[in-house]
Amino acid sequence: MAMSGGVDSSVAAALLLDAGHTVTGVTLRLWGGETDSGCCSVSDVEDARRVAAQLGISHYVFNLADTFMESVVDPYVAAHSVGNTPNPCVECNRSIKFGVLFERAVTMGFSALATGHHARVSQSPNGEWQLLRGVDDAKDQSYVLYMLDQTHLARTLLPVGEMTKAEVRSEATRLGLRTATKPESMDVCFVRREDRGDFLAARAPARPGVVQEIDGTVVARHEALAGFTVGQRKGLGVAQGEPRYVIAVDGPSATVTIGTQVDLLTPTLALRDMTFVAEAAPSRSEELSVQTRAHGSLGRGRIEMGELGSAEVLLCQPLARVASGQVVALYRGDELVGGGIVA
Amino acid sequence: MLYLDYAASTPMRAEAVDAMLPFLKESFANPSGSHAAARSAKTALEEAREQVASALGADSSEVIFTGGGTESDNLAVEGAARAARAAGVGDGVVVGAFEHKAVLAAADRLEAEGFRVSRIGATSAGAIDLDSLARALDANTVLVSVMMVNNEIGTIQPLDQVERIIAEHAPKARLHTDAVQAVPWIDVAGAGAGADLISISAHKFGGPKGVGALIARRGVALEPLIEGGGQESGWRAGTVNVAGVVAMATALTITINNRAAEVAAVGALRDSLLAGLSSRIEGLVENGDREIKVAGNAHVAIVGVEAEVLLMALDRVGVCAAAGSSCSSGATEPSHVLAAMGMSESAARSSIRLSLGFASTKADVDGALERIPAVVAQLRTQVGAA
Numbered sequence: 055m056a057m058s059g060g061v062d063s064s065v066a067a068a069l070l071l072d073a074g075h076t077v078t079g080v081t082l083r084l085w086g087g088e089t090d091s092g093c094c095s096v097s098d099v100e101d102a103r104r105v106a107a108q109l110g111i112s113h114y115v116f117n118l119a120d121t122f123m124e125s126v127v128d129p130y131v132a133a134h135s136v137g138n139t140p141n142p143c144v145e146c147n148r149s150i151k152f153g154v155l156f157e158r159a160v161t162m163g164f165s166a167l168a169t170g171h172h173a174r175v176s177q178s179p180n181g182e183w184q185l186l187r188g189v190d191d192a193k194d195q196s197y198v199l200y201m202l203d204q205t206h207l208a209r210t211l212l213p214v215g216e217m218t219k220a221e222v223r224s225e226a227t228r229l230g231l232r233t234a235t236k237p238e239s240m241d242v243c244f245v246r247r248e249d250r251g252d253f254l255a256a257r258a259p260a261r262p263g264v265v266q267e268i269d270g271t272v273v274a275r276h277e278a279l280a281g282f283t284v285g286q287r288k289g290l291g292v293a294q295g296e297p298r299y300v301i302a303v304d305g306p307s308a309t310v311t312i313g314t315q316v317d318l319l320t321p322t323l324a325l326r327d328m329t330f331v332a333e334a335a336p337s338r339s340e341e342l343s344v345q346t347r348a349h350g351s352l353g354r355g356r357i358e359m360g361e362l363g364s365a366e367v368l369l370c371q372p373l374a375r376v377a378s379g380q381v382v383a384l385y386r387g388d389e390l391v392g393g394g395i396v397a
Numbered sequence: 398m399l400y401l402d403y404a405a406s407t408p409m410r411a412e413a414v415d416a417m418l419p420f421l422k423e424s425f426a427n428p429s430g431s432h433a434a435a436r437s438a439k440t441a442l443e444e445a446r447e448q449v450a451s452a453l454g455a456d457s458s459e460v461i462f463t464g465g466g467t468e469s470d471n472l473a474v475e476g477a478a479r480a481a482r483a484a485g486v487g488d489g490v491v492v493g494a495f496e497h498k499a500v501l502a503a504a505d506r507l508e509a510e511g512f513r514v515s516r517i518g519a520t521s522a523g524a525i526d527l528d529s530l531a532r533a534l535d536a537n538t539v540l541v542s543v544m545m546v547n548n549e550i551g552t553i554q555p556l557d558q559v560e561r562i563i564a565e566h567a568p569k570a571r572l573h574t575d576a577v578q579a580v581p582w583i584d585v586a587g588a589g590a591g592a593d594l595i596s597i598s599a600h601k602f603g604g605p606k607g608v609g610a611l612i613a614r615r616g617v618a619l620e621p622l623i624e625g626g627g628q629e630s631g632w633r634a635g636t637v638n639v640a641g642v643v644a645m646a647t648a649l650t651i652t653i654n655n656r657a658a659e660v661a662a663v664g665a666l667r668d669s670l671l672a673g674l675s676s677r678i679e680g681l682v683e684n685g686d687r688e689i690k691v692a693g694n695a696h697v698a699i700v701g702v703e704a705e706v707l708l709m710a711l712d713r714v715g716v717c718a719a720a721g722s723s724c725s726s727g728a729t730e731p732s733h734v735l736a737a738m739g740m741s742e743s744a745a746r747s748s749i750r751l752s753l754g755f756a757s758t759k760a761d762v763d764g765a766l767e768r769i770p771a772v773v774a775q776l777r778t779q780v781g782a783a
Contacts, residue, residue: 078713114709117729158706161779162713 055079055168056151057106057113059098062214063170064105064233065222069213070168071109078164079106079113082150084122085244105231118154125149127244134280135258136305138379141198141348142242148201156206166209171195173390174215175207183207185331185390190218197348200383200393201329254280263308265290268301268317279308284377285318301375319372323355323382325365325394335359336384336391343385344369346376357384365394399716399764403693403754404548404578409648410603410755416647417605420640427636429628438639445646452649453595453612454586461611461632462642466577466598469611470499470542472622472633473573473594478507478540480618486569487537491515493525493544493554495737497575500542513537519738523552523685527562534566541570545579545588545595549721549734549750550685551694553583560591571617577601577609581652581754582660582691593617599645602652603755608641652755659755664692667753670762671695677770684735684748695751698744702776705729707749710772716765720749 055070057063057079070077081102099115106113126145133140151169159167172188173196183204188194202210214222226234245253254260260278267273274291276282281289286300290312299318302311323344328335336342336357344353344367355369367382376382376396383393400408420441426434428442443457450457463469478490492504494516501516508514515533518526525543534541543559546552556574563570573594576585580602589595595612599605613619613632625634652659675681680700699707704720708729711718721732735745751765 080709112712114712115729116705117731120731158703161706161776162710163775163779 055111056155056170057081057102058170059101059105059233059236060170060239061226061231061233061236062172062219062222063102064231065217065225065229066168066170066211066213067105067109067111068225068229068231070211071111073213075211077109077111077168079109079111080155081113081115082122082155083115083117084119084146084150085127101233101236105233108231116155116158118150121154122146122150125153131254131257133379134254135261137279137282137303137308137310138305139283139377140379141381142244143198144201144381146243147198152199152202152206152210156209160209166211168211168213170214171199171212172215172219173199173212175210175212182332186215187385187388187390188212188215192349193219194349196385196390197345197381197383197393200381200390203329203331204333207331251278251281254278261308263310265292265310265312268311268313273312276310279303279305279310282310284375303377318374320375321369321372323367323369323373323376324397325367325382326363326397328359328363328365328392328394330392331390332392335365336386340386341370342391343387344373345383345385346373346380363394364397399761399768400757401751401753401761401765402717402719403581403757404551404601404750404752405719406600406606407581407603407754408756409600409605409644410651412651413604413644413648417640417644420643424639428639429626429636441643442637442639445642448646448650449610450612452586452646452653453597453610454590455595455612456615458630459612459614461613461629462637463609463611463633464638465607465609466497466575466596466601467499468622468633469596469598469609470497470573470575470577471503472611472619473596473613474500474503474540474542475506476619476622476632477571477573477594477613477617478512479510479620481539481569481571482512483620484618487539489513489515489535489538489567489570490540490542491517491530491533491538491567491570492542493737494518495525495547495549495734496542496544497548497577498733500544500573500575501733504542517543519734521738521740522689523547523550523738524689525554525559527555527558530559531562531566534563534570536567536569538563538567538570540573541567542573542575544575544577545585546576546582546691547685547734548578549732550696550738551578551690551752552685553579553588553689553691556588556592578691580649581656582693584656597649599641599648602648604645604648605641608638608645610645655755660692663753663755663757666757666759666762667692667695670751670753670765671697673762673766674769677766678773682744684740684744685738693753693757695753696748697751698740698748699773700747702747702773704747704749706776707747707772710776711769714768714772716768716772718749718751721745 055067055077081099103113126142130142156167172193174186176184187196262277264272265274298312301313301317344355353373355367358366378396380396384391424437426438428438446457446460450460490512504514517529571593574592575596577598593614598609623634682698684696721729732745
């Protein structure tokens with residue numbers, strides 16, 4: 055049981071015990087630097103340890119700070135410096151929780167890895183594993199687990215996916231868990247939103263450039279490319295009549311292109327590093343739900359596979375452009391089909 | 398449960414528990430008071446001081462009781478360096494790169510205060526690199542800190558040679574030695590005879606946690622870290638932990654009286670543990686040169702097995718071992734000791750410490766030889782199964 059020290063994984067551990075599993079808690083020490091926004095710090099490890107003690111299960115701490123730096127933080131900084139907007143929580147799930155931790159669990163002979171994510175694992179009548187949205191729409195986290203495949207899901211337990219957040223909290227209160235009223239972590243764990251500029255500036259040289267209209271008219275200069283992301287409306291340094299949005303960020307030239315809300319729309323999304331829950335990609339004729347951010351922004355579209363894991367999503371109705379590095383997940387109803395990263 | 402982590406902490410010796418109880422019960426008074434109850438506590442405190450002094454080859458006026466090894470290290474390094482600089486002696490501080498964090502953190506603090514700090518690496522055998530040490534010293538060096546025995550790999554440091562090099566290159570420097578890991582195994586009084594400052598910690602030799610001592614030779618200037626009521630001759634304010642100090646003195650005396658026999662017995666257990674593990678586990682490499690190690694330490698790299706995973710798997714079968722040094726979160730920090738010895742990161746990541754002590758038995762070793770190879774074999778078959 056991956057225990058973050060939060061309420062979801064605390065309750066998940068209790069549910070597994072109730073269901074008769076033999077549960078061992080593990081907390082990952084990933085960061086804890088001074089920019090920590092309140093996850094993975096020593097106090098969270100302590101919360102997890104206390105909950106484990108209260109539930110009467112063994113608890114261990116793995117120090118994966120080096121791996122986290124290499125696979126999550128460094129790529130995050132590098133991506134921002136070329137104008138991309140990565141999703142570090144997704145990379146952490148891919149390389150840390152369902153990477154190193156999953157492998158360690160298997161190595162040690164555990165039958166499954168459990169986490170406190172709001173999503174559900176199920177098995178179809180033909181034996182294929184499926185990843186479904188959590189029952190609490192507002193808290194569903196299947197999007198950040200889009201990279202899970204059959205190997206993972208056969209050995210993954212997501213106990214709180216069947217509950218709403220309110221139910222999780224009331225269960226925690228009923229059990230008297232110290233994490234029952236703990237506030238939710240809203241930021242990326244290693245940096246608070248308001249500190250992101252400083253965090254990036256300290257790790258990669260800021261790249262100044264220009265802000266231009268679609269026709270190439272330069273309307274402003276900017277100090278740091280990393281401060282811009284596609285879809286952004288505020289802080290563009292321009293005050294034209296019609297609202298302007300970032301519609302493109304060009305890494306090599308550090309150019310930010312802005313346009314109107316109409317210019318922001320796109321009929322297709324180019325993706326890379328596609329993964330699918332099932333062994334095979336869905337048929338190109340199947341219309342799927344297209345989710346372009348962790349919560350909300352659902353469109354419809356079909357997928358056309360390309361070379362080397364690339365794909366193009368052909369949207370039924372144009373959607374707002376999505377920044378390079380962001381994740382697009384594809385759903386069939388509540389079932390996650392797969393996803394990829396915006397090229 | 399098989400306890401193989403004596404270097405982290407030892408059980409208390411029964412005599413030490415007995416010795417401390419009266420001071421938690423009837424003789425509870427503050428030893429600084431002026432009444433009869435205080436006098437009995439004060440008497441016990443000063444008797445303990447005599448015992449510690451004699452065990453460590455010091456005069457009782459040279460014993461400062463502290464809250465443990467970390468405080469002793471901090472006080473020695475920061476206190477001596479600051480006092481020397483204030484007196485205009487110089488500003489150079491030289492420490493081993495594989496000292497305990499209590500010394501390294503103190504050195505970092507001094508560096509932030511403007512001291513020149515050098516950190517000296519180690520040989521692959523696990524001894525301080527004496528050539529580098531000589532090069533780092535100069536006439537303005539005020540403090541050198543080299544541990545008596547390393548806490549992770551158990552190697553005994555050549556303090557006599559360190560002293561000679563200091564005498565030649567940095568005659569004004571004071572020598573501090575962190576002897577926290579040395580007490581159960583070597584003659585600290587003899588090995589530390591040339592040191593100006595010696596740190597010990599009670600719970601490493603059968604005493605309680607939270608109590609230690611610093612030997613500061615007469616004439617060594619120190620700036621105190623904790624100020625207040627002037628206890629411990631002003632070197633360390635705060636009401637002395639009488640019960641703890643009495644228990645420490647008792648444990649220390651017993652440890653020294655039993656040392657020859659315990660070193661022989663534990664050394665034989667350790668050697669049979671290592672021989673058994675080597676013959677049962679392929680790709681097992683001993684870290685550090687056993688010739689210069691204390692009797693209780695076994696430190697091994699097990700190729701292809703991550704220490705964190707191995708420790709957890711061992712714990713699940715009731716074997717208590719360690720890797721690196723534990724931080725407050727319970728996570729394993731990458732070992733700065735193995736790094737200072739030039740060991741590759743991957744070898745360091747697959748290294749664990751098995752440490753024995755006075756209460757270890759042949760049954761512990763037999764149990765370890767049954768369980769550790771089985772766990773390693775199981776982990777190796779499962780690797781890649783995901």
